Amino acid sequence: MRSGSSFLLAARQCEIAELEQLGRTGELVGAIGRFIHALQRERGISNIYLVSQGRRFATQRVTQVDECAVVEQEARGRFDELDTEATRVRNGSRLFSRIAFVLHGLDGLPALRERVATRELSPADASAAYTRLVNGLLAVVFEAADAATDPEISRALVALFNFMQGKEFAGQERAFGARAFAGGGIDAAGQQQWQHLIESQQACLQVFAAFSEAAVLQAEQAGRDVLALAEVERMRRVGCTGHILDPELSHAWYEWATRRIDAMRAMEDVLAGHLQRLCASRIERARDELRDQRALLAELSQQAASAAAPAPYGPHLERSILELVQEQSQRLQAMGDELDAVRASLNERKAVERAKGLLMAHRAMSEDEAYKTLRQMAMNQNRRLVDVAQAVLSLADVLPGVR
Amino acid sequence: MRSGSSFLLAARQCEIAELEQLGRTGELVGAIGRFIHALQRERGISNIYLVSQGRRFATQRVTQVDECAVVEQEARGRFDELDTEATRVRNGSRLFSRIAFVLHGLDGLPALRERVATRELSPADASAAYTRLVNGLLAVVFEAADAATDPEISRALVALFNFMQGKEFAGQERAFGARAFAGGGIDAAGQQQWQHLIESQQACLQVFAAFSEAAVLQAEQAGRDVLALAEVERMRRVGCTGHILDPELSHAWYEWATRRIDAMRAMEDVLAGHLQRLCASRIERARDELRDQRALLAELSQQAASAAAPAPYGPHLERSILELVQEQSQRLQAMGDELDAVRASLNERKAVERAKGLLMAHRAMSEDEAYKTLRQMAMNQNRRLVDVAQAVLSLADVLPGVR
Numbered sequence: 138m139r140s141g142s143s144f145l146l147a148a149r150q151c152e153i154a155e156l157e158q159l160g161r162t163g164e165l166v167g168a169i170g171r172f173i174h175a176l177q178r179e180r181g182i183s184n185i186y187l188v189s190q191g192r193r194f195a196t197q198r199v200t201q202v203d204e205c206a207v208v209e210q211e212a213r214g215r216f217d218e219l220d221t222e223a224t225r226v227r228n229g230s231r232l233f234s235r236i237a238f239v240l241h242g243l244d245g246l247p248a249l250r251e252r253v254a255t256r257e258l259s260p261a262d263a264s265a266a267y268t269r270l271v272n273g274l275l276a277v278v279f280e281a282a283d284a285a286t287d288p289e290i291s292r293a294l295v296a297l298f299n300f301m302q303g304k305e306f307a308g309q310e311r312a313f314g315a316r317a318f319a320g321g322g323i324d325a326a327g328q329q330q331w332q333h334l335i336e337s338q339q340a341c342l343q344v345f346a347a348f349s350e351a352a353v354l355q356a357e358q359a360g361r362d363v364l365a366l367a368e369v370e371r372m373r374r375v376g377c378t379g380h381i382l383d384p385e386l387s388h389a390w391y392e393w394a395t396r397r398i399d400a401m402r403a404m405e406d407v408l409a410g411h412l413q414r415l416c417a418s419r420i421e422r423a424r425d426e427l428r429d430q431r432a433l434l435a436e437l438s439q440q441a442a443s444a445a446a447p448a449p450y451g452p453h454l455e456r457s458i459l460e461l462v463q464e465q466s467q468r469l470q471a472m473g474d475e476l477d478a479v480r481a482s483l484n485e486r487k488a489v490e491r492a493k494g495l496l497m498a499h500r501a502m503s504e505d506e507a508y509k510t511l512r513q514m515a516m517n518q519n520r521r522l523v524d525v526a527q528a529v530l531s532l533a534d535v536l537p538g539v540r
Numbered sequence: 541m542r543s544g545s546s547f548l549l550a551a552r553q554c555e556i557a558e559l560e561q562l563g564r565t566g567e568l569v570g571a572i573g574r575f576i577h578a579l580q581r582e583r584g585i586s587n588i589y590l591v592s593q594g595r596r597f598a599t600q601r602v603t604q605v606d607e608c609a610v611v612e613q614e615a616r617g618r619f620d621e622l623d624t625e626a627t628r629v630r631n632g633s634r635l636f637s638r639i640a641f642v643l644h645g646l647d648g649l650p651a652l653r654e655r656v657a658t659r660e661l662s663p664a665d666a667s668a669a670y671t672r673l674v675n676g677l678l679a680v681v682f683e684a685a686d687a688a689t690d691p692e693i694s695r696a697l698v699a700l701f702n703f704m705q706g707k708e709f710a711g712q713e714r715a716f717g718a719r720a721f722a723g724g725g726i727d728a729a730g731q732q733q734w735q736h737l738i739e740s741q742q743a744c745l746q747v748f749a750a751f752s753e754a755a756v757l758q759a760e761q762a763g764r765d766v767l768a769l770a771e772v773e774r775m776r777r778v779g780c781t782g783h784i785l786d787p788e789l790s791h792a793w794y795e796w797a798t799r800r801i802d803a804m805r806a807m808e809d810v811l812a813g814h815l816q817r818l819c820a821s822r823i824e825r826a827r828d829e830l831r832d833q834r835a836l837l838a839e840l841s842q843q844a845a846s847a848a849a850p851a852p853y854g855p856h857l858e859r860s861i862l863e864l865v866q867e868q869s870q871r872l873q874a875m876g877d878e879l880d881a882v883r884a885s886l887n888e889r890k891a892v893e894r895a896k897g898l899l900m901a902h903r904a905m906s907e908d909e910a911y912k913t914l915r916q917m918a919m920n921q922n923r924r925l926v927d928v929a930q931a932v933l934s935l936a937d938v939l940p941g942v943r
Contacts, residue, residue: 138616141643144636147624151632213541221550229554230689231872233547238865240544286633462641467897469634474894477887484880491877494870 142434145462148469149427155286156423160416162281165215166294167409169274170301172212174402175205176274177308178395180267183253184312185391187260188319193388202250209243212274216240228284235280239273246270264312265505271305283483288475293415295482296348297408300357303341304401310334311394317376318387328377329516335373340521344482353411360404365396430461485523492526545837548865551872552830558689559826563819565684568618569697570812572677573704575615577805578608579677580711581798583670586656587715588794590663591722596791605653612646615677619643631687638683642676649673667715668908674708686886691878696818698885699751700811703760706744707804713737714797720779721790731780732919738776743924747885756814763807768799833864888926895929 179201186194216236221229249266252258258266275298282298285291313331317323323331346354372390376382437457489511496507515525582604589597619639624632652669655661661669678701685701688694716734720726726734749757775793779785840860892914899910918928 139620139643141640141647144619144624144640144643148633148636148640150624151636155633216547217542221547221553230551230558231876233551233554234865234869234872237544237547237551238869240542240547241861241865244544458644462637462644466637466641469637470890470893470897473634474890477890487873487877490873494873 141462142438142458145434145465146427146431148465149423149430152286153420153423153427156290156416156420159285159287159290160413160420161218162285162294163409163412163416165219166278166281166297166412167406168208168212168215169278170402170405170409172205172208173271173274173301173305174398174405175201175208176267176271177305177311177398179205180264180271180308181311181315181391181395183263183267184260184315185319185387187253187256187258187263188316188387191256198253209246213240213243228280232277232280232284235273235277239270239277242270242273260312260316264309264316268309269504271308275302275305279483279486283480286472286476287419288472288479290412290415290419291476291479292348293408293412295479296345296353297405297412299341299344299348300401300408301405303338303345304398304405306334306338306341307394307398307401310338311391311398314372314376314394315387315391318372318382318390319384320382321384322381323376324380330512331373331377333512333516337522348479348482350411353408356407357404360400360407362396362400365393365400368393369397433461434458488523488530489526492529495529544865545841545861548837548868549830549834551868552826552833555689556823556826556830559693559819559823562688562690562693563816563823564621565688565697566812566815566819568622569681569684569700569815570809571611571615571618572681573805573808573812575608575611576674576677576704576708577801577808578604578611579670579674580708580714580801582608583667583674583711584714584718584794584798586666586670587663587718588722588790590656590659590661590666591719591790594659601656612649616643616646631683635680635683635687638676638680642673642680645673645676663715663719667712667719671708671712672907674711678705678708682886682889686883689879690822691875691882693815693818693822694879694882695751696811696815698882699748699756700808700815702744702747702751703804703808703811706741706748707801707808709737709741709744710797710801710804713741714794714801717775717779717797718790718794721775721785721793722787723785724787725784726779727783733915734776734780736915736919740925751882751885753814756811759810760807763803763810765799765803768796768803771796772800836864837861891926891933892929895932898932 179198182194182198182201186198219233219236221233249258249263253263278294278298278301282291282294285294310331313334317327317331345357349357368389372386372393375386376390492511493504493507496502496510497504500507500510502510511522511525511529514520514529515522518525582601585597585601585604589601622636622639624636652661652666656666681697681701681704685694685697688697713734716737720730720734748760752760771792775789775796778789779793895914896907896910899905899913900907903910903913905913914925914928914932917923917932918925921928
């Protein structure tokens with residue numbers, strides 16, 4: 138029969154194993170961040186290439202495709218390293234499903250590039266195809282954040298995920314702005330869409346700020362490309378206030394937006410590094426505690442043996458073990474509570490995903506259409522996307538044909 | 541490089557492994573239920589033995605201790621069977637911590653029995669000691685329910701947990717009523733406490749009903765000992781309306797309450813059986829789906845090879861694989877949403893636990909005192925325990941010395 142002490146130690150070992158897995162998740166997320174960045178650049182370059190009817194960025198596009206292939210191999214390598222042997226990975230079924238979706242999309246990447254090269258696709262369609270890939274990769278990061286069992290690390294992952302998502306909205310804005318400037322004009326609906334991309338970035342960066350430590354926030358502020366930010370803001374004002382745009386500005390817009398995004402990419406590495414150090418220090422601490430606990434339990438059982446008390450332990454020893462057990466239970470409970478609070482922030486995104494799914498099922502929409510519908514509703518009603526999503530979900534019961 | 545299909549299959553295998561683990565959890569919960577029942581009987585018998593100053597139930601107590609030892613071994617055996625090898629068990633750190641707490645408590649059981657035999661303990665103190673053990677075992681069941689990843693099974697586990705918790709309140713009521721009748725009188729505070737034990741049972745059984753399928757509910761209604769219920773209700777009325785009680789009724793109260801509780805115990809087996817069948821059928825279904833998916837993917841890749849399409853798959857095949865991936869993602873997401881909804885019901889208990897912890901830390905109370913304080917507040921304010929707990933938690937920030 139195993140003793141309470143052995144389960145106490147097993148609980149601690151479980152925690153360490155979970156932390157180690159989170160450390161590996163951190164590496165995976167880093168590789169995904171680099172791959173997403175390359176895809177975002179390729180999307181932007183392809184966009185200008187298509188808008189200019191192949192006159193501009195032809196060589197840059199080829200170079201970027203090669204660079205992208207390198208980080209794609211790195212990300213695929215990280216996927217391969219995942220231990221898919223059953224139940225070892227927390228949240229495995231969802232994580233692996235997301236990866237399957239990404240890998241399926243990547244199988245279509247050569248064909249997508251071919252159609253960009255031969256200019257068979259419209260700029261908007263090409264952008265949308267790259268955006269689907271990026272969203273698939275972000276969903277993998279999301280599942281990783283959702284699976285974290287340590288509140289401090291969960292917090293860092295939520296911050297990183299929102300930063301990555303904010304950067305992706307910045308990338309979409311770059312492509313959108315480049316098309317708008319190159320086209321020489323923008324209508325009211327286009328301006329509204331641009332505004333929405335700006336607000337989406339801000340919302341993500343607010344969550345990022347709310348979940349980041351002071352040191353991380355300071356590093357983020359210090360790492361901003363302030364000049365690029367100012368230029369981006371100036372050109373946003375131009376794009377969102379007038380209806381006729383100077384096509385010559387398209388290139389400058391792309392360059393400034395790229396400088397800003399590249400600074401965000403550098404920041405992602407800082408955040409990923411912070412996450413790694415956090416995991417490493419938590420693992421070290423947990424190992425120290427395990428060692429101390431093991432030593433203390435050994436000492437207690439030795440004392441018990443020599444005291445030969447009538448109860449399995451004397452009252453003093455009994456108290457000590459009980460304190461150990463209670464301390465651990467309370468610590469785990471506090472961690473669980475904190476974790477629930479952190480995870481609540483992920484629920485907003487889940488609500489949007491569910492509302493999208495509902496529209497897809499009920500109105501036979503594609504994922505893009507469903508998202509655009511929600512966004513349009515949010516813009517028309519001047520409400521946040523998540524509030525509109527919640528409203529749609531609350532209608533689920535009265536919509537016919539929806540479970 | 542691994543393909544999307546291989547991750548699709550890995551996701552499904554993860555699901556199956558999680559279901560298999562839930563199946564084993566079901567067996568563990570069954571063994572815990574039998575052990576709890578024996579401890580409840582031993583508590584009741586010990587109570588009457590102590591109240592009667594050793595004149596009654598002396599031999600029954602010895603017999604019951606022997607019976608209890610048998611089911612204790614069974615439960616310990618189930619604990620030993622758990623694979624404590626790191627990360628294989630979901631929620632391992634919390635589950636193992638709870639088990640450590642239980643095993644520590646069981647180490648003190650021989651000493652407790654000795655003090656009951658020699659009548660060194662008051663009836664109330666002896667009851668409280670058994671109650672702590674039972675609560676520890678219920679906490680193990682709670683963690684098991686909290687770790688379930690399948691919404692249907694989670695629902696069944698939540699129902700079973702609440703039924704077990706309701707039965708425990710019924711057991712506490714049996715001991716309380718036996719002491720009250722045997723003592724020949726009850727004051728207003730005692731009546732309020734009795735009332736509270738009745739309401740606690742009702743609250744648990746309501747959650748049980750809300751999370752149970754119609755067939756299970758019917759079985760539960762059919763399995764009730766209606767005669768015992770009616771007698772229990774009649775004697776509750778006697779106890780809760782007058783202040784002078786007939787000590788002769790103590791025995792009858794104990795017998796009727798026991799009949800009712802024994803019927804609940806039989807019901808637990810029905811519920812555990814339902815859970816087992818649910819797990820088995822979900823595992824079978826998931827295995828069928830895995831086999832179908834594997835066959836479909838093999839067929840698709842064969843077709844792709846013979847078609848030698850320029851893209852890795854022809855447009856038709858691409859569509860089919862994408863559909864598989866999306867279908868699985870959507871199914872997992874729907875399951876996740878449903879699971880969150882089921883788990884919300886567990887949060888009420890967590891709020892009470894947290895509020896207790898807060899009082900223990902802030903007011904240096906024992907766990908029993910903290911619980912009694914919350915219960916007293918609930919009774920005084922005529923509010924539900926969970927509402928009082930939430931109110932206490934919302935004060936956490938303004939209480940000095942509490943994090």
